[in-house]
Amino acid sequence: MILGLDVGGTQTDAVVLEDGHVRAHTKTVNRPELLETLGQSLDKTLAGIEPDKIQRMVFSTTMATNAVVMDNMDPAGMIVSAGPGMNPEWFSVGPSYHVVEGCMDHRGTEVMALDKSQVKEAIREMEKAGVNACGIVCKFSVRNPHQELQVEEWLGGQFGYKALGHRFSGSLNFPRRIATAYLNAALHKLHTKFISSLETTLTERGLNAPRYLMKPDGGTIRLDKSCEFPAQTAQSGPAASVMGALALDGCKGVTLVLDIGGTTTDMALVLDGLPLWVPNGIRIGEHRTSIRSLLTRSVGFGGDSEVKVEDGKKLSIGPMRRGEAMAFGGPMPTPTDAMITLGLMEEGDKDLARKAMEKIGAQLSLDAEKAAKIILEETTKGMTKAVIDFVKRINSRPVYTIHEVIEGIKIDPDRIVVLGAPAPIVAPMLEKAFNIPCVVPPHYQVANAVGAAAAKVTAEISLQADTQRGSMVIPEVGLESAIARDFTMAAAMEQAKEALFSRGLAVGADPGDQEFAVIEKEEFNMIRGGYRVGKNIRLKLALVPGLIPDCNCGGQQL
Template structure:
């Protein structure tokens, strides 16, 4: 099977053509952020030449949505939000067109009161008068009862695009649901244009293979399906690098992946060979969301970071110094880790200028020694960031006695480093962690390989209350009656069916990767003094992993 993987980064876009696991070709072109689809098509052309028709699938990791959010280029969204009792919702900051609705759904999904019809109608009329194209509707606890969101969506059906909170995620967390819904609705137009341009471009090149985009959760989604959920494609860069490291060095133990770049290092964690996920989702532009994501952290440590010397030692980053002395001309204004690498002959560059930069940093120290000390500090700082991440994972809240007693701290057995400075830092990283450190072959195109090798991911969540007789699977908008005898086995069956439904909806053909059930909760409900039923909560997911090739 021939697969293309494309990773659009901040400066360059990389592409690879794989046959199975084998790298057939790679290509790189500079990025024009105002014309990402053009960049992708040009890269495909360069990569494939005349063999465009032979490709079986194309996977894209694009910065389109991330850039649109960061640069404030989203559509204005008309937001209808029912908060109900709880935190004062006034803090929610998602544009000028946010209307709060009275009424409430409670924590068990009970409809306490519907939103007032007149207020909804007036809000929609106002949105329409303003020419808004995208509407977002969110209620608190819509993952337990999507009915109010569904009703609001029906009322807003005349708008070109409506996003409902419950369709994006079955997880709790109302503020995140609001922000996710707003972002998704706001990306609609741009993503549509991008998708159309890509489709037109690949058609022109003669590519007939299915197109997928990479998600932040280390999985892929067909491009057509992504038009409904463009938010899923934000921050896919770190997920490409994590999956790339896995593709280049598959392992079944606990390990750490480092993608060391010019400005930042992205850190990813694996437990038993499976990448760890964020508990809820990514945070983008300060807004927490329910966009499923790998647990990655970006720290301000890179080859071009600013290095300063203080009484306590070297301080590296988080600011970027700019182009390192070793790769530039003109006045030397500071030192970077890259200069240290050049001084130690671990990287190509102007060694004289690099030496001068380190001499300026610490005049009374031999530059080679300064260089070694800077890189040791670099390794040490990465170790601190990883330790903190491991601790945060360990400290995630648990709610049962058995989970508390069985908690285990992640114990990395190896470091996998990719990115430009990775090879030059290998010794320092191994020393800092006291672990083997591997820099895989082809590490410079790890992200594109990651994009290429990644398989689809899916997830769905179920909440059943046999005492109230209700079942909810928000991702597919399901809310229906169940009998008193509904049990965990029924829950698994319904959820597996939901995953199949989502797969079909996404246009995924053939056999699905295994579905696993996680986060089981089952509790008897008692009213008065007798048992009335059960509350059952369950999640199903197809984990991120490598596609069979």
């Protein structure tokens, strides 16, 4: 049996999968205290199931994303070096940001040694600022991490966690590595505390199976290993939606996935079973990171979105959520109240829902039923506009799957998979608006939890080789080794695969299921004085996101 649990903005969904079937599923209204919510959800979902029957557990949480957006992170310091050509002050982040002298060139050769006195002064300033975690980023550390490692050594044991930029990404994008290192440092204490409390909660209930967290790339990472990369768990909810749609439906053709939650609607596009990707990294709050992700978008239309009348005549829906629907004791009218008033939902207090619609209707000179109909019509229009805008943006630039870049082809959805509690109500409206089939798969209410439970472990590595310098670097695993002048792309591929599989095993991948894709592959000669002096080889490999065995059934079992 597999346990999947997804903490959304409004509710926590949980499922138990057994032999490719959903054996149990529950929804729990979120409490202010996250661990209380998790405990209640676990107890309800696993009622009557022996703890030792659970063989795998996967969790998806909005905690990291919320902490960034609400600026509820711990203070983290940054030590950055770049050398000439780019001013690192442009990318200043956090309460204690320090630029020190020293740099490598684009090939990884040290051209200016680090100034140790400046690093020591930065340490003193960070201590004054009450910082207990530090990010370290040097401009070309992905070609040679020597200086980042040197700063780490000089820091000694003075900080509890050190986020070295080259360990999170092998990409050259300096600003994104700064943001990524900072977020990992700023989230580390919060994330570690959450993981420790979650581990205790699970152990108290006798749940000792392997534990994983969902990532935004549609894959998972071992729970304990996630503490090394806490920012990697941000934005995992939308990715869980996509993986849930794949598990429940298969997503053949050009499929638009819409997951309608209480707070937001998440959307994504899947091309014949392959989700679209953000190759350079996602934006989390105001930070552009190097964290790879499925291409998703969230908009402020949900079942519990605030409905109000502005200027005495204009109906406004979302993006804020003030609480539950009035039918469930909430403070403001919502689309959920409209659905209950029209008899489209059985849950909730019908009298309270009607009062919510009367409140809106009174301002528009409408009765409750007409107000409810208009609210649902406007909600559907808002979702429709957001979808059209999402597809337009996708068609305005090249798009990526895990295997290839797609250019010059207009992508138009030919079907929609609708998930979330209101799916059966909203799907007919969307089908009318788009004139394409809208599918509501089985277990649509808990699709995110299904997606989390069914997702495989993913990992990625980058390789940089310079045959003139005689050096090969795989920054994500901290590997730097000497190579011969006749080092080839074929040899690089073997080294990269070995490193990727090793990294995959370290974060919990199945040794027998390590399908990989080549994300980047580049080789060019280096010329000096009209002669070839060596080769530069670059590779990026990733374990392909997908579904574990027995869950990749396109809705035939689940």
